[in-house]
Amino acid sequence: MNALDASGDNLVQITDLTREFSSGGGFLKPRRTMRAVNNVSLDVPRGKVTGVVGESGCGKSTLARLVLRLLEATKGTVTFDGKDLSTQSQAEMRRLRRRMQMVFQDPYSAIDPRYTIRRALLEPFQVQGEAKSASEAKATVDELISMVGLSPRMMASFPHQLSGGQKQRVGIARALALRPSFLVLDEPTASLDVSIQAQIIDLLESLKEELGLTYLFISHDLSLVRYFCDRVVVMYLGRLVEILPGAGARPRHHYAHALLDSNFEPDPTRRKVVTMLGGEIPSPFAKIPGCAFAARCPAANDLCMRERPPLTDLGNGHMIACHNPMD
Amino acid sequence: MALLSVQSISVSIGKLNPLDGITFTIDKGEILGLVGESGSGKSLTAMCVMGLLPRIGGAITKGSIVFDGCELIGLPEIEFRRLRGKRIALISQNPMTSLDPIILIGAQIDQVSKLHLGLSAEAAKARSLDLIAQLRIPEPAAIHRAYPHQLSGGMKQRIVIAMALAADPDLIVADEPTTALDVTIQAQIIQIMVELVRDRGLALMLITHDMGVVAQACDRVVVLYSGRVAEMNAIGEIFAEPKHPYTRELIRCIPRLGQEPGSLKGIPGTVPSIIDYPDGCRFNPRCGDARELCRAQVPALERKSSGLAACHFSEV
Ligand SMILES: Nc1ncnc2c1ncn2[C@@H]1O[C@H](COP(=O)(O)OP(=O)(O)OP(=O)(O)O)[C@@H](O)[C@H]1O
Ligand SMILES: Nc1ncnc2c1ncn2[C@@H]1O[C@H](COP(=O)(O)OP(=O)(O)OP(=O)(O)O)[C@@H](O)[C@H]1O
Ligand code: SF4
Ligand code: SF4
Ligand SMILES: [Mg+2]
Ligand SMILES: [Mg+2]
Numbered sequence: 001m002n003a004l005d006a007s008g009d010n011l012v013q014i015t016d017l018t019r020e021f022s023s024g025g026g027f028l029k030p031r032r033t034m035r036a037v038n039n040v041s042l043d044v045p046r047g048k049v050t051g052v053v054g055e056s057g058c059g060k061s062t063l064a065r066l067v068l069r070l071l072e073a074t075k076g077t078v079t080f081d082g083k084d085l086s087t088q089s090q091a092e093m094r095r096l097r098r099r100m101q102m103v104f105q106d107p108y109s110a111i112d113p114r115y116t117i118r119r120a121l122l123e124p125f126q127v128q129g130e131a132k133s134a135s136e137a138k139a140t141v142d143e144l145i146s147m148v149g150l151s152p153r154m155m156a157s158f159p160h161q162l163s164g165g166q167k168q169r170v171g172i173a174r175a176l177a178l179r180p181s182f183l184v185l186d187e188p189t190a191s192l193d194v195s196i197q198a199q200i201i202d203l204l205e206s207l208k209e210e211l212g213l214t215y216l217f218i219s220h221d222l223s224l225v226r227y228f229c230d231r232v233v234v235m236y237l238g239r240l241v242e243i244l245p246g247a248g249a250r251p252r253h254h255y256a257h258a259l260l261d262s263n264f265e266p267d268p269t270r271r272k273v274v275t276m277l278g279g280e281i282p283s284p285f286a287k288i289p290g291c292a293f294a295a296r297c298p299a300a301n302d303l304c305m306r307e308r309p310p311l312t313d314l315g316n317g318h319m320i321a322c323h324n325p326m327d
Numbered sequence: 328m329a330l331l332s333v334q335s336i337s338v339s340i341g342k343l344n345p346l347d348g349i350t351f352t353i354d355k356g357e358i359l360g361l362v363g364e365s366g367s368g369k370s371l372t373a374m375c376v377m378g379l380l381p382r383i384g385g386a387i388t389k390g391s392i393v394f395d396g397c398e399l400i401g402l403p404e405i406e407f408r409r410l411r412g413k414r415i416a417l418i419s420q421n422p423m424t425s426l427d428p429i430i431l432i433g434a435q436i437d438q439v440s441k442l443h444l445g446l447s448a449e450a451a452k453a454r455s456l457d458l459i460a461q462l463r464i465p466e467p468a469a470i471h472r473a474y475p476h477q478l479s480g481g482m483k484q485r486i487v488i489a490m491a492l493a494a495d496p497d498l499i500v501a502d503e504p505t506t507a508l509d510v511t512i513q514a515q516i517i518q519i520m521v522e523l524v525r526d527r528g529l530a531l532m533l534i535t536h537d538m539g540v541v542a543q544a545c546d547r548v549v550v551l552y553s554g555r556v557a558e559m560n561a562i563g564e565i566f567a568e569p570k571h572p573y574t575r576e577l578i579r580c581i582p583r584l585g586q587e588p589g590s591l592k593g594i595p596g597t598v599p600s601i602i603d604y605p606d607g608c609r610f611n612p613r614c615g616d617a618r619e620l621c622r623a624q625v626p627a628l629e630r631k632s633s634g635l636a637a638c639h640f641s642e643v
Contacts, residue, residue, distance in 0.1 A: 199593025
């Protein structure tokens with residue numbers, strides 16, 4: 001229980017995490033650097049679902065990869081169950097990897113096109129050096145595939161014979177194979193229809209209860225995030241701009257507000273006219289001294305242009321990085 | 328008469344029969360949503376309308392597709408090419424399948440109106456700039472001179488919409504046009520597309536699995552299940568009084584604000600595989616109302632108190 005004591009209620013702790021990417025640097029091309037994840041600090045409470053939302057390109061997938069150390073950080077630390085991941089040996093990392101798995105965003109790249117579904121589902125065991133007898137393998141694969149609502153008859157199929165949604169379910173089954181305790185779900189239901197999505201969310205909810213799983217859940221679907229997540233983290237251009245303590249909490253950061261306002265309700269009697277944000281999302285290479293949202297924010301002032309707003313606590317775990325929060 | 332009338336089309340690809348008796352219509356000025364489980368045949372239906380099935384080795388084995396009075400089935404490819412892009416335009420999910428990475432954005436949009444409307448270079452450019460501005464992309468002139476890789480995903484998708492509009496088509500088929508986009512950009516694009524349909528009297532066939540988008544934009548909805556039409560109905564009925572048990576289940580699966588945690592449940596059972604469709608009604612293994620007849624006989628798509636549904640036992 002030492003590890004638990006060391007990390008308290010947080011399975012994962014992210015501190016000042018930054019990841020830079022460079023491009024160019026060839027002949028006559030200046031080398032440019034961008035911060036895909038910019039000084040993010042975040043605790044992921046054990047047994048809870050932490051949601052991450054934000055525009056495409058704001059750094060959600062990069063954050064996910066950093067957290068699992070599938071990508072090295074430029075700066076900052078991630079601790080998993082009290083262990084600083086950057087100081088773990090290869091062997092220790094491999095043992096830890098069993099406990100932390102990722103479901104990738106793109107169902108097309110997640111499974112090797114040359115593998116049958118059966119082989120794709122058995123691969124995690126091979127990577128971990130766990131051989132299985134033929135009957136064990138069949139039982140395992142049968143269980144995994146029906147867990148995600150696919151027909152066992154699909155086992156001999158190749159990925160190209162499956163629809164996008166079917167492939168995504170195989171990706172989820174694969175991540176669950178080793179019974180991890182921490183699952184990073186990078187838009188796991190983006191390519192699925194609502195009935196399969198409901199099935200998968202239901203499955204994730206019961207797995208969480210049964211196995212005490214902890215999730216970091218990245219999604220574009222705000223209705224889903226508000227249903228499924230205990231807390232919602234809003235990112236913009238690599239920065240964390242707001243943490244909503246509960247899914248029902250009203251956002252007070254102007255970007256978080258615009259984001260939630262853009263969500264169409266699944267109710268034809270409640271159609272809305274969305275307010276179009278002016279301006280475009282700045283280039284990720286732009287050096288922005290102040291608030292990253294200032295170029296599009298209706299409440300931006302001089303201070304917003306000059307100084308980066310610090311993340312401050314409004315109480316009850318509601319955190320916001322804004323100079324002039326909404327009422 | 329409807330602008331597009333699809334009557335009982337069935338499709339085969341090799342030994343598979345992914346579509347069976349698909350029927351729907353779209354009028355001018357109307358947005359028709361096409362929803363259904365993954366693998367239910369939405370994209371293939373779009374490909375039928377676009378005449379693209381032969382490219383994946385598929386064929387329409389029966390039925391009819393009439394567009395503005397003209398039968399499309401059996402239309403020679405050379406004539407289809409004249410319709411495609413000009414009168415029926417496609418917006419696909421991935422903008423890069425429609426954009427050439429090494430050609431300037433402007434040249435690509437100009438090309439459409441030069442080719443299909445016979446515009447001069449200047450007139451085509453003016454039209455492109457106008458379209459870019461209509462899609463609320465800032466600095467149209469700069470965008471016109473840019474390469475695709477210089478644009479964000481949301482901007483690229485708006486360029487693909489501009490290209491689809493450039494020939495002034497009558498029907499746009501959009502296959503998950505905003506799935507890959509941010510919520511804020513998606514909301515803007517859907518809003519723009521709805522305005523364009525209303526202003527220009529276009530017809531739009533919108534494939535999406537986002538039920539928020541369906542509720543916001545569509546006038547009518549076709550619900551597919553395992554390659555067949557389960558229901559076709561007005562948007563209000565689909566959400567408030569669905570006629571087919573599958574539609575009812577689908578609507579129940581939408582997460583709602585304030586919903587009790589743990590109460591979101593999928594539809595029991597598994598989606599049948601295309602190689603192993605059940606006899607009778609394909610929804611019968613998962614349907615709470617299923618009886619003997621459902622396993623023995625395929626329900627016909629029939630008129631109910633509103634819309635059409637293919638169910639032996641749903642109320643009339
Ligand atoms: N390996 C890489 N090399 C260079 N740049 C990268 C790399 N990976 C990500 N980036 C850049 O970092 C930024 C953040 O990308 P990331 O994929 O994390 O965004 P995201 O929030 O997951 O977006 P989406 O919602 O579209 O998935 C983007 O500008 C992206 O282009
Ligand atoms: N090129 C192909 N060859 C063989 N079968 C195919 C091909 N394309 C699609 N199918 C099959 O036809 C059925 C319908 O596929 P389609 O792509 O139309 O589904 P969809 O409703 O668009 O699904 P999604 O929501 O996942 O995009 C599926 O069972 C699929 O496996
Ligand atoms: S800091 Fe300023 S620019 Fe940024 S969201 Fe707040 S008010 Fe707007
Ligand atoms: S025909 Fe029978 S099985 Fe099919 S939806 Fe109707 S009641 Fe259910
Ligand atoms: Mg991502
Ligand atoms: Mg599709």
